[in-house]
Amino acid sequence: MSGQFTNRYARLILGAARSVIGPEAWRDALRQAGLARYEEALPPPSPDPGITFAEMSAFCQAIRERFGPDGKWMPRRIGHEVFQQGLPSYSWLANLARLVSGSCKRLGSEFYNAMQRAAAIVRMETGTFPLIWREGDWVYWDNPSCPYCVGLSCAEPCCDLPAGTLEAITAWVLERPVEAIRVVQESSRACGEPSCRYRIEW
Numbered sequence: 001m002s003g004q005f006t007n008r009y010a011r012l013i014l015g016a017a018r019s020v021i022g023p024e025a026w027r028d029a030l031r032q033a034g035l036a037r038y039e040e041a042l043p044p045p046s047p048d049p050g051i052t053f054a055e056m057s058a059f060c061q062a063i064r065e066r067f068g069p070d071g072k073w074m075p076r077r078i079g080h081e082v083f084q085q086g087l088p089s090y091s092w093l094a095n096l097a098r099l100v101s102g103s104c105k106r107l108g109s110e111f112y113n114a115m116q117r118a119a120a121i122v123r124m125e126t127g128t129f130p131l132i133w134r135e136g137d138w139v140y141w142d143n144p145s146c147p148y149c150v151g152l153s154c155a156e157p158c159c160d161l162p163a164g165t166l167e168a169i170t171a172w173v174l175e176r177p178v179e180a181i182r183v184v185q186e187s188s189r190a191c192g193e194p195s196c197r198y199r200i201e202w
């Protein structure tokens with residue numbers, strides 16, 4: 001399957017990546033991913049299709065390879081930054097009440113609703129359809145058309161950028177430090193599994 005990110009979402013991700021990894025590593029990753037056309041100027045902030053899933057996947061892969069043992073940690077940090085820089089653009093999220101009080105049960109359903117809204121954004125910006133469900137204390141996020149590992153083959157799940165964004169959204173909604181949130185990727189299409197699935201523990 002070949003999908004595309006909207007220009008505005010690709011702009012957000014590439015801009016966040018540049019501020020996290022610095023201009024030199026960023027330029028190298030762009031070139032490695034066939035995205036050198038954005039070295040001078042990021043994609044425009046438009047809703048038109050821009051970067052393909054395969055290009056974005058190669059970009060993430062280049063970053064993982066460059067940072068070696070930190071390779072998984074770096075895309076998570078970029079994912080955090082995507083949330084920080086993207087928040088002002090999505091008023092639905094900015095207007096969302098943060099969940100500092102209330103019973104655990106209420107918190108669970110409010111958090112689930114927040115994740116549904118996040119999934120709606122992903123649908124709008126990538127055309128893919130993440131599924132969300134609750135199971136026990138945890139919330140699952142499952143994307144059968146994950147746009148971050150197209151054309152990749154990994155020994156272990158490797159879609160860390162969206163994992164980082166999920167961590168940041170969860171931390172923000174619950175008003176907790178991002179370090180207190182655990183998002184575990186349980187499966188990945190890059191490992192031959194049918195979807196990229198995350199377990200969000202909070």
Ligand SMILES: [Zn+2]
Binds near residue numbers: 146148159188196
């Ligand atoms: Zn994936």
